[in-house]
Structure formats: C-alpha cells, structure tokens
Amino acid sequence: MFLLLNAPRFIRIIIFATVQFDMTPERVAMNTLAWHVTNKLYFTNNACNFVLYCLSGSKFRRDFTKLFRDNVWRHCTRKTSETSSNL
Incomplete structure (x- = not known):
C-alpha cells in the first residue's frame, strides 16, 4: 500500500x-x-x-477504544464534580 x-x-x-x-x-x-x-x-x-x-490489530483497536472511553469518562466525571462544587 x-x-x-x-x-x-x-x-x-x-x-x-x-x-x-x-x-x-x-x-x-x-x-x-x-x-x-x-x-x-x-x-x-x-x-x-x-x-x-x-x-x-486487536491491540490497536483495544487501545484506540480505551483512549476515547477513558477520556469521555474523565470529562464527564470532571464536569459533574465541577457542577456539584459550584452549588
């Protein structure tokens, strides 16, 4: 290729x-x-x-999905903790 x-x-x-x-x-x-x-x-x-x-690559697919899954999870939990601390 x-x-x-x-x-x-x-x-x-x-x-x-x-x-x-x-x-x-x-x-x-x-x-x-x-x-x-x-x-x-x-x-x-x-x-x-x-x-x-x-x-x-199965390892590439696993790491690629983990990259986005972990970043989305961190982003969501960070937003939730910031919202609750502002109350």
Missing part, C-alpha cells in the same frame, strides 16, 4: 526536477494536475494506514 500510494509522487518529483520542459500553458496545467493527484494519493496513505491498523 505504501509503495502504491507514494511512488507516483516521487516519480513526478524526479521527472519534473530532472527533465527540462518548455513551460507552455498545457505543460503547466499538466504539472498542476499531476501535483494535485499525486499529493492526494500521498496523503491517502495516512488514512489507509489507520484503516489497516483497525482491521488487523
């Missing part, structure tokens, strides 16, 4: 850094489109990693 989503960006960087193109409006538009598409793929890799961790 990493190679599939990151390789196009680095190939684009290498091609546009090493090859000298005449900068016609069509070439500028093609470069801009390539930049947007490859950056979207590059950043999609981060989202895919999260999904893959959720699907494959």
